[in-house]
Amino acid sequence: xxxxxxxxxxxxxxxxxxxxxxxxxxxxxxxxxxxxxxxxxxxxxxxxxxxxxxxxxxxxxxxxxxxxxxxxxxxxxxxxxxxxxxxxxxxxxxxxxxxxxxxxxxxxxxxx
Amino acid sequence: xxxxxxxxxxxxxxxxxxxxxxxxxxxxxxxxxxxxxxxxxxxxxxxxxxxxxxxxxxxxxxxxxxxxxxxxxxxxxxxxxxxxxxxxxxxxxxxxxxxxxxxxxxxxxxxxxxxxxxxxxxxxxxxxxxxxxxxxxxxxxxxxxxxxxxxxxxxxxxxxxxxxxxxxxxxxxxxxxxxxxxxxxxxxxxxxxxxxxxxxxxxxxxxxxxxxxxxxxxxxxxxxxxxxxxxxxxxxxxxxxxxxxxxxxxxxxxxxxxxxxxxxxxxxxxxxxxxxxxxxxxxxxxxxxxxxxxxxxxxxxxxxxxxxxxxxxxxxxxxxxxxxxxxxxxxxxxxxxxxxxxxxxxxxxxxxxxxxxxxxxxxxxxxxxxxxxxxxxxxxxxxxxxxxxxxxxxxxxxxxxxxxxxxxxxxxxxxxxxxxxxxxxxxxxxxxxxxxxxxxxxxxxxxxxxxxxxxxxxxxxxxxxxxxxxxxxxxxxxxxxxxxxxxxxxxx
Numbered sequence: 001x002x003x004x005x006x007x008x009x010x011x012x013x014x015x016x017x018x019x020x021x022x023x024x025x026x027x028x029x030x031x032x033x034x035x036x037x038x039x040x041x042x043x044x045x046x047x048x049x050x051x052x053x054x055x056x057x058x059x060x061x062x063x064x065x066x067x068x069x070x071x072x073x074x075x076x077x078x079x080x081x082x083x084x085x086x087x088x089x090x091x092x093x094x095x096x097x098x099x100x101x102x103x104x105x106x107x108x109x110x111x112x
Numbered sequence: 113x114x115x116x117x118x119x120x121x122x123x124x125x126x127x128x129x130x131x132x133x134x135x136x137x138x139x140x141x142x143x144x145x146x147x148x149x150x151x152x153x154x155x156x157x158x159x160x161x162x163x164x165x166x167x168x169x170x171x172x173x174x175x176x177x178x179x180x181x182x183x184x185x186x187x188x189x190x191x192x193x194x195x196x197x198x199x200x201x202x203x204x205x206x207x208x209x210x211x212x213x214x215x216x217x218x219x220x221x222x223x224x225x226x227x228x229x230x231x232x233x234x235x236x237x238x239x240x241x242x243x244x245x246x247x248x249x250x251x252x253x254x255x256x257x258x259x260x261x262x263x264x265x266x267x268x269x270x271x272x273x274x275x276x277x278x279x280x281x282x283x284x285x286x287x288x289x290x291x292x293x294x295x296x297x298x299x300x301x302x303x304x305x306x307x308x309x310x311x312x313x314x315x316x317x318x319x320x321x322x323x324x325x326x327x328x329x330x331x332x333x334x335x336x337x338x339x340x341x342x343x344x345x346x347x348x349x350x351x352x353x354x355x356x357x358x359x360x361x362x363x364x365x366x367x368x369x370x371x372x373x374x375x376x377x378x379x380x381x382x383x384x385x386x387x388x389x390x391x392x393x394x395x396x397x398x399x400x401x402x403x404x405x406x407x408x409x410x411x412x413x414x415x416x417x418x419x420x421x422x423x424x425x426x427x428x429x430x431x432x433x434x435x436x437x438x439x440x441x442x443x444x445x446x447x448x449x450x451x452x453x454x455x456x457x458x459x460x461x462x463x464x465x466x467x468x469x470x471x472x473x474x475x476x477x478x479x480x481x482x483x484x485x486x487x488x489x490x491x492x493x494x495x496x497x498x499x500x501x502x503x504x505x506x507x508x509x510x511x512x513x514x515x516x517x518x519x520x521x522x523x524x525x526x527x528x529x530x531x532x533x534x535x536x537x538x539x540x541x542x543x544x545x546x547x548x549x550x551x552x553x554x555x556x557x558x559x560x561x562x563x564x565x566x567x568x569x570x571x572x573x574x575x576x577x578x579x580x581x582x583x584x585x586x587x588x589x590x591x592x593x594x595x596x597x598x599x600x601x602x603x604x
Contacts, residue, residue: 048487
């Protein structure tokens with residue numbers, strides 16, 4: 001099993017969700033996050049007080065998929081989230097030791 | 113009797129026939145028409161069977177009484193609505209405007225500053241505030257004739273407002289006494305102890321606001337142009353009383369308390385400009401009660417003040433945004449709402465004396481001047497007036513008070529008359545350039561009273577209970593450290 005963690009532009013969330021649904025990935029967890037990579041922030045001014053804002057709003061998707069599906073899922077995310085500009089985000093992939101469904105104690109890929 | 117029943121659309125019990133309510137002239141005239149139609153249908157004999165008609169004098173007296181009662185009803189309706197509008201400016205208006213501008217850890221404490229005054233000042237007002245403000249007293253302060261609202265009831269007080277119950281006048285003026293100290297909270301937000309804020313406000317309202325309100329609006333007050341003041345100063349709705357006193361006191365508070373911990377080194381962005389927007393929009397609407405209500409009647413003067421208020425706010429919004437667009441390259445919503453408030457402040461003293469275009473001029477000037485105050489001047493002097501109560505209310509109020517002396521005209525307000533009943537010129541545009549000096553006198557007195565009063569009161573509070581929270585409380589945020597609650601509970 002692989003855990004896929006993707007940090008993307010918030011306005012690309014809908015496209016990514018559709019692309020994952022299209023290839024049959026079920027279930028994901030989404031959070032609103034702030035962060036930055038190499039992308040520069042922007043300036044905000046409130047009544048003359050200037051702030052350099054480095055941490056920009058992003059959306060983080062997390063999902064665990066069977067090993068066989070991970071390449072497809074990664075491909076779907078990166079295609080759907082890409083604008084070609086700096087700030088598109090990153091995808092990280094982890095090995096997952098175990099998955100447990102709390103309702104009935106299913107284990108492994110059957111619990112996904 | 114049946115006419116009345118038709119006109120009001122209400123079924124009354126037959127044994128208790130109501131008379132036509134003179135406070136409902138439209139319903140009454142409809143009833144008269146219906147009655148005339150009924151009369152035409154009646155047989156002639158029944159007309160001759162009626163009692164002889166009342167004398168002309170009696171009928172005239174009845175008509176006069178009905179007209180007076182109708183005016184009183186109209187005026188009272190408008191003044192009660194105005195009073196409610198002015199209260200709406202404090203909560204929710206100011207509470208949202210200020211609450212949105214602070215960091216999220218201080219949102220409740222900042223809203224509390226406005227809200228608690230709705231309770232505290234009301235009690236002060238009932239016990240002695242109204243009496244000290246509007247009792248005749250001396251040129252500087254009222255007396256104790258209305259202590260515990262003694263004698264303040266349904267009968268009008270003709271010195272102030274001859275057509276509405278004095279109780280209406282009293283409760284309307286109370287709403288001004290509530291919002292004035294609430295405006296100061298913009299300067300001490302995010303770092304003042306709640307207990308200190310209460311003590312400061314009780315003393316400040318007593319020793320700064322009540323005397324100032326008496327001097328400008330009370331009978332025999334030093335600055336009251338219309339009721340025998342030595343320095344006739346025009347302040348229609350409280351440019352000196354409300355905005356200069358609160359704005360200048362705000363500067364004193366900001367300097368006395370010192371900067372917030374981390375000022376200029378930590379980010380202190382407004383946590384919710386959407387709150388601030390809603391608050392500012394409520395302030396704009398509420399200001400119609402504040403200014404147009406200050407006519408104390410549903411009169412053409414109220415309309416004129418309403419129009420001047422709206423035009424001033426509109427021009428000020430554009431003034432601030434324009435200045436900001438040129439200066440920063442971007443027009444911001446915070447700039448727009450700040451400009452609107454600055455314009456509303458500046459037009460307040462002038463609203464019942466100026467025509468619409470001078471009103472726009474006053475507003476536009478306020479938008480630009482207040483923008484420069486909160487950006488260039490504040491940055492240069494480095495004081496931490498958290499929410500710019502001084503830059504907007506102190507400076508906008510001062511500008512408005514002075515420009516009132518320029519643009520006030522008897523074409524708008526002819527209530528200033530000499531002993532023979534001749535209407536007197538008001539401002540510079542009427543040829544009375546000296547009025548600007550009178551306005552300057554009013555401005556100077558309110559500045560001095562605000563500075564001296566606030567400084568002494570802050571010192572007293574500091575020496576007794578201390579004014580500022582501990583640094584760890586400031587870090588944690590006042591909502592949790594002082595009030596034991598949070599504005600946003602994500603786990604709930």
